[in-house]
Amino acid sequence: MRILLVSPRSLASEETSKWLRIPQLSLPILAALTPAGHDVVMVEEEVDPLPAAEAWDVVGVTAMTANVHRAYQLASRFRRQGARVILGGIHPSVMPEEAAEHADAVVIGEAEGIWPQVLDDIQHNRLQRFYRNAQPDLANSPLPARVKPRRLLGLPPYLMPIMATRGCPYQCEFCSVHRVYGLGQRHLPIDHVVADIVRNDPRLIMFLDDNIGALRPYAMQLFEALRPLRKKWCGQATVRFILDEELFRAAVRSGLRALFVGVETVEPDACAALRKSPGGIALYDQAIARCRSAGVMFHASLIFGLDEQTPRVFEHTLEFLLRNSVPSISPNILTPYPGTPLFERLTREGRILHTNWTYYDHTNVCYQPRNMSPEELAEKYIDFRRRFLSWSSIAQRLPAQWNVLPWAYLGMNLALRQATGRQEQRFQEYFTWLHNGRATPTFDAPT
Numbered sequence: 001m002r003i004l005l006v007s008p009r010s011l012a013s014e015e016t017s018k019w020l021r022i023p024q025l026s027l028p029i030l031a032a033l034t035p036a037g038h039d040v041v042m043v044e045e046e047v048d049p050l051p052a053a054e055a056w057d058v059v060g061v062t063a064m065t066a067n068v069h070r071a072y073q074l075a076s077r078f079r080r081q082g083a084r085v086i087l088g089g090i091h092p093s094v095m096p097e098e099a100a101e102h103a104d105a106v107v108i109g110e111a112e113g114i115w116p117q118v119l120d121d122i123q124h125n126r127l128q129r130f131y132r133n134a135q136p137d138l139a140n141s142p143l144p145a146r147v148k149p150r151r152l153l154g155l156p157p158y159l160m161p162i163m164a165t166r167g168c169p170y171q172c173e174f175c176s177v178h179r180v181y182g183l184g185q186r187h188l189p190i191d192h193v194v195a196d197i198v199r200n201d202p203r204l205i206m207f208l209d210d211n212i213g214a215l216r217p218y219a220m221q222l223f224e225a226l227r228p229l230r231k232k233w234c235g236q237a238t239v240r241f242i243l244d245e246e247l248f249r250a251a252v253r254s255g256l257r258a259l260f261v262g263v264e265t266v267e268p269d270a271c272a273a274l275r276k277s278p279g280g281i282a283l284y285d286q287a288i289a290r291c292r293s294a295g296v297m298f299h300a301s302l303i304f305g306l307d308e309q310t311p312r313v314f315e316h317t318l319e320f321l322l323r324n325s326v327p328s329i330s331p332n333i334l335t336p337y338p339g340t341p342l343f344e345r346l347t348r349e350g351r352i353l354h355t356n357w358t359y360y361d362h363t364n365v366c367y368q369p370r371n372m373s374p375e376e377l378a379e380k381y382i383d384f385r386r387r388f389l390s391w392s393s394i395a396q397r398l399p400a401q402w403n404v405l406p407w408a409y410l411g412m413n414l415a416l417r418q419a420t421g422r423q424e425q426r427f428q429e430y431f432t433w434l435h436n437g438r439a440t441p442t443f444d445a446p447t
């Protein structure tokens, strides 16, 4: 069969600089799971156009919440052309009935063990509406089919995304990882991860794991196995990971150069509510200093709009970031993604403003904040970004980066600074939409 695998773009994706883009592995994994004998083409629509007017037997579309509207558009377009369309990914997994209105079948959960069955059922004309997959054992996962997607993703050839684990033992209210991938963590065999790295021989590895250090014994073994490969790598972790001195040192010895850390908030009350840093905010200072002295770039992921935060959160956060010379940040607006406990709670409290998923991309205010109006939250958020990314702030934080990754520091700060002007424009469009009519946003691409 001729199979097209698509990761759709979102409204915001065209504006995302390569410095801020996080690559996905869904398509390479799906391609690797496809039995031999099929003709497979992968398209990351964010960086690559769809092939013009080709006929497909099967189209597999993987979607998150922010791009699911585009996924539905593509699904109806390919179904009209006669293809069997299968939807999967996080959003279809948490909203399967909604997704089923747009597709021939929906895969709920992960693709391992299910995708070959879906293709077999299509060939034998017995396709089911839903395929449920309860957290498969990853021991027999094939190596992702890499060469083509690395080119399609627009990634530099020396950078290789990889995922060694799935799931997270924590249960943050705003996160769907524990609901979709399960509590606890499953992992690939370490020799499997090593084989993938050796086969591709990248200079820099990007671990996409939601929490690389969550399963400590596995993480220690992984870092020991990485050490002789002499590669540099970056990944995502919590502050607890950095504060575990033995684990952190093992990570540094294995080539760790940058960490994306879920700081979320530096407000003591909000922090206590999230149970993110039981030891208090002072531990964040300690973690950042430890990263800096080890030559590891600390990238802070922040959330604005938590119930415990007041408008003063922006001043407090700015003071924290400047005091610690934090190199770079992902400033997110709290987003009640469907499938999360947060979405359920805000729905019960009548605080969800709309369910137009296109705007659920952590840069819009889709709910009623407790201590601010949506407009005030947006206004103060933009002001915060402008001040954190001002020339004087960039210059003030620069000396602390000389021993870390000064070029990455400049690249990420300039990219986020550029994106801030566009974000202000997007807020204006969003609030116009919110207050007038709420028509579904359209995409320019052919439908």
Ligand code: SF4
Pocket: 168, 169, 170, 171, 172, 175, 176, 177, 178, 210, 211, 238, 262
């Ligand atoms: S936000 Fe991070 S730590 Fe919390 S549940 Fe999600 S992956 Fe785990």
